[in-house]
Amino acid sequence: MSENERDDHTGVETTGHEWDGIKELDNPLPRWWLWIFYACIAWSIVYWVLMPAWPGLNGYTRGLLNQSDRGDVVSELNALQAQRGRGEAMLVSASLQQIEADPDLQAHALAIGQSVFGDNCASCHGVGGAGAKGYPNLRDDVWLWGGSLEEIEHTLQVGIRSGHADTRMSMMPAFGRDGLLTGAQIGDLTEYVVALSGRQADRAAVARAAPLFAENCAACHMPNGTGIRELGAPNLTDREWLYGGERSAITGQLTNTRNGVMPMWGNRLSPGVIKALAVYVHVNAGGGEPSLVKVEAPAP
Structure with a gap:
């Protein structure tokens, strides 16, 4: 071997x-x-x-200890639901102003609101609520449809262009796509809007666009361009732009328009949770009244 x-x-x-x-x-x-x-x-x-x-x-096989992770999770969820139920009952019975005035209630509302915001709102508005192009910044004081506690709560309940009977609704026409204005007229209107926001613009184009703005835009955005908050028509005289303030973005909005949709949360979240979310947005974000700078339409 x-x-x-x-x-x-x-x-x-x-x-x-x-x-x-x-x-x-x-x-x-x-x-x-x-x-x-x-x-x-x-x-x-x-x-x-x-x-x-x-x-x-x-x-x-259950094992001698009969341990069940699923059972543990169910027990913990039931305990959490019971705890939240007591807190939510207090939120439902209190007014929004009482919640913000009571340190304990406000702390409870902020804790719930932060969790709910992260789960449902942060994907569009960002973790800190600063928004992005096409998604409003909730940390400033530029609020369409109002930034008071009651107005924020109502917007959360009915959404924006959501299909709810009382939804927040505004609809800007697609002036170019639907043939309402020519490309040249849209170019002039772009210069007019640029001038409204206090920037250098083509004076001849602004003069040509003045009657176009009065006929097609002033009903919602007001003759001086400061907008109508209750109609969801933005202020064109400031430097806050949802879809961008450069000329190409303004032209694109006039040509094809964009009308974003926010879900209605009234059928998904309980009244107490919506109150907590409204308080969270109001306290941690802007929540103030929009700044309407009263300026006249630019002279030709």
Whole structure:
């Protein structure tokens, strides 16, 4: 019977495996590794006996401890729901002003509001409510439809262009797409809007666009461009732009329009949670009245 080859340097037998002149030694596994391996086997046997482990045709083995993670989660959720239910009952019975005036109620509302905002609102408005292009910034004081506690609560309940019977609704025409204005007229109106916001604009284009603005835009945005908050018509004289204030963005809005949609939360969130969310937005974001700078339409 032939003996296995031994390594000349270590005296250890080889396994017979060789690659590129390198031979594998048949060293035993370290003792510490073997003990850990055996301990793991022993632990697994104990675990199989004590904990749910083996699937079967009619369920699974429950184990001597009858442990159930699903049951633990259900118990914790029920306890949390009971705790929130007590707090929500207090929120429902209090007015929005009372909630903000009471430190304990406000703290409870802010805790709920932060959680609900993160789950439902942050994907559009950002984690801090700063918004993005096409999604309003909730941290300033530029509020369409109003930024009071009651107005924020109502907007949360009915949404914006959401399909609710009382939804916040405004609809800007697509002047270019629907053939209401020519490309040249839209170009002139773009210069007019640029001038309204206090920037340098083509004076001739502004003069040509004055009657166009009066005929097509002033009913919602007011003759001086300051907008009508209750109609959701933005103030064109400030530097706050939902879809961008550069000329290409203004032209795009005039040509094709964008009318964003906010869901109605009244059918998804309870009244107490909506109150908490309104308080959270009002306290941590702007929540103030919009700044309407009264300026006259630019002279030709």
